[in-house]
Amino acid sequence: MTRTARLMDGSALARRIVEQAAERAADLTRRTGTSPCLATVLVGDDPASVTYVRMKRARCEKAGIRSRHVALPANTTTAELVGTITALSNDPDVHGILLQHPAGPHIDERAAFEAIAPEKDVDGVTCHSFAAMSFGLDGFASCTPGGILRLLDHYDVDLAGKHAVVVGRSAILGKPVGMLLLARNATVTYCHSRTTDLASITQDADVLVAAVGRPRFLRGEHLKPGAVVIDAGSNPGNVGDVDFDSACTRASLITPVPGGVGPMTIATLLTQTVGAASVQMTAG
Numbered sequence: 001m002t003r004t005a006r007l008m009d010g011s012a013l014a015r016r017i018v019e020q021a022a023e024r025a026a027d028l029t030r031r032t033g034t035s036p037c038l039a040t041v042l043v044g045d046d047p048a049s050v051t052y053v054r055m056k057r058a059r060c061e062k063a064g065i066r067s068r069h070v071a072l073p074a075n076t077t078t079a080e081l082v083g084t085i086t087a088l089s090n091d092p093d094v095h096g097i098l099l100q101h102p103a104g105p106h107i108d109e110r111a112a113f114e115a116i117a118p119e120k121d122v123d124g125v126t127c128h129s130f131a132a133m134s135f136g137l138d139g140f141a142s143c144t145p146g147g148i149l150r151l152l153d154h155y156d157v158d159l160a161g162k163h164a165v166v167v168g169r170s171a172i173l174g175k176p177v178g179m180l181l182l183a184r185n186a187t188v189t190y191c192h193s194r195t196t197d198l199a200s201i202t203q204d205a206d207v208l209v210a211a212v213g214r215p216r217f218l219r220g221e222h223l224k225p226g227a228v229v230i231d232a233g234s235n236p237g238n239v240g241d242v243d244f245d246s247a248c249t250r251a252s253l254i255t256p257v258p259g260g261v262g263p264m265t266i267a268t269l270l271t272q273t274v275g276a277a278s279v280q281m282t283a284g
């Protein structure tokens with residue numbers, strides 16, 4: 001089988017976006033004497049989550065953004081977590097808050113996310129941010145969906161009138177990416193674990209977003225020839241939700257894993273942190 005797909009290089013685009021965030025952070029620091037600060041909150045020691053938080057903090061440091069890390073034990077209660085996040089929401093030295101997902105099966109994650117003040121929700125996980133994004137109002141996009149749209153724009157993918165199929169319906173990825181695609185006048189179909197005859201739907205997708213959290217779940221035979229394929233999966237071993245080799249024989253454009261959507265998630269987080277800091281530090 002011949003490979004026809006062109007790669008969407010998220011790493012390269014993310015590097016440029018992070019450079020721009022770094023320039024804005026430096027300018028803000030010069031003007032105010034204080035650098036932007038992101039608080040990262042991690043519950044437990046899930047290895048993937050530890051890695052992602054470490055990556056986020058390392059990129060912040062490179063970009064001149066301070067990070068304040070709060071590591072909580074795995075047996076932290078929802079009330080304790082809400083208390084920690086509320087304190088960060090009320091701390092004027094913190095401009096953005098990130099609660100790493102998943103916070104643990106015993107945690108009411110929605111309650112924890114909602115403790116993030118809307119102006120500090122740089123990860124775009126609160127109901128406020130979701131509603132603002134869905135209505136096209138000012139607010140922070142959920143980071144992975146925001147990064148995906150930026151990648152599609154960079155590669156000049158025209159979404160108007162296209163059939164976009166989102167496989168997955170999670171609160172921080174599937175649902176919000178569908179709303180962003182809809183805002184660009186795509187016709188959006190959500191598929192999930194109860195969808196019957198998945199292939200008949202994905203085979204009609206001009207743009208396919210894979211956000212199922214199952215390694216190599218979508219294969220070449222699921223695709224319409226010429227489809228744009230966004231693999232938002234990040235399964236153990238750096239494996240996406242799309243079977244890359246078979247998908248490449250049908251797709252026109254495709255994001256690799258690693259090097260596609262993941263770096264764009266972090267770049268969006270940094271951009272939004274600097275944006276939040278700018279508003280908070282220069283207000284009044």
Ligand SMILES: Nc1nc2c(c(=O)[nH]1)N[C@@H](CN(C=O)c1ccc(C(=O)N[C@@H](CCC(=O)O)C(=O)O)cc1)CN2
Binds near residue numbers: 263
């Ligand atoms: N509060 C949040 N939690 C989670 C989010 C999120 O956006 N907010 N997303 C995912 C995981 N995630 C960020 O947290 C994430 C996953 C993967 C990458 C990434 O850059 N991956 C690299 C490869 C990793 C490596 O080099 O080891 C890549 O794809 O190139 C970034 C962020 C779940 N939780």
